[in-house]
Amino acid sequence: AQSVTQLGSHVSVSEGALVLLRCNYSSSVPPYLFWYVQYPNQGLQLLLKYTSAATLVKGINGFEAEFKKSETSFHLTKPSAHMSDAAEYFCAVSRLTGANNLFFGTGTRLTVIP
Amino acid sequence: GAVVSQHPSRVICKSGTSVKIECRSLDFQATTMFWYRQFPKQSLMLMATSNEGSKATYEQGVEKDKFLINHASLTLSTLTVTSAHPEDSSFYICSARTGDGYTFGSGTRLTVV
Numbered sequence: 570a571q572s573v574t575q576l577g578s579h580v581s582v583s584e585g586a587l588v589l590l591r592c593n594y595s596s597s598v599p600p601y602l603f604w605y606v607q608y609p610n611q612g613l614q615l616l617l618k619y620t621s622a623a624t625l626v627k628g629i630n631g632f633e634a635e636f637k638k639s640e641t642s643f644h645l646t647k648p649s650a651h652m653s654d655a656a657e658y659f660c661a662v663s664r665l666t667g668a669n670n671l672f673f674g675t676g677t678r679l680t681v682i683p
Numbered sequence: 684g685a686v687v688s689q690h691p692s693r694v695i696c697k698s699g700t701s702v703k704i705e706c707r708s709l710d711f712q713a714t715t716m717f718w719y720r721q722f723p724k725q726s727l728m729l730m731a732t733s734n735e736g737s738k739a740t741y742e743q744g745v746e747k748d749k750f751l752i753n754h755a756s757l758t759l760s761t762l763t764v765t766s767a768h769p770e771d772s773s774f775y776i777c778s779a780r781t782g783d784g785y786t787f788g789s790g791t792r793l794t795v796v
Contacts, residue, residue, distance in 0.1 A: 603785075612689070612776055612789040613727075659726065663785075670717045671778070671785060673726045 689788025
């Protein structure tokens with residue numbers, strides 16, 4: 570079975586500060602891991618994904634995440650927060666093969682303080 | 684990239700009526716479509732998985748007679764909320780599997796009054 574846990578339902582950072590959103594996963598098989606961003610009343614936009622290649626994954630808008638198997642973590646970071654980064658962020662996991670759905674974390678709402 | 688078009692984006696309906704939500708894959712064939720429901724300030728919960736040409740697979744606790752899913756072609760999947768009630772008000776999102784990833788529709792905000 571696959572699942573993800575996002576620590577912290579709300580994170581606030583100052584503009585220009587480091588963004589760190591935590592995600593830990595559980596998977597009985599090698600996982601695919603994803604980070605998505607959602608703006609109000611919109612669908613999900615893919616930030617980045619881990620698909621068993623490089624463990625440090627770079628995504629859009631300056632975000633990156635590192636897959637750490639020993640820690641079963643896939644934390645999302647951005648060196649310098651921008652006001653436009655304020656949104657809801659979801660970590661998700663799926664299996665590598667088959668037409669399998671994503672299992673989502675509970676989400677983290679990021680607030681950026683001017 | 685792969686795009687899924689979801690319509691309508693917002694719909695308000697009266698209690699007891701039915702509402703149909705469409706998701707179309709615009710530039711690829713979606714063999715499998717996932718339907719999610721999202722309550723305010725909560726995560727996405729999988730409702731059902733639809734496969735082209737076959738019956739949808741519903742998650743535990745989801746009423747298949749209430750949430751009718753049709754996936755008659757490789758480019759269109761529909762979710763019909765039948766006899767809608769206020770508790771069905773939610774944000775519904777479809778998603779299709781694409782290569783090694785997923786693409787999402789823009790979501791439908793359903794309000795039942």
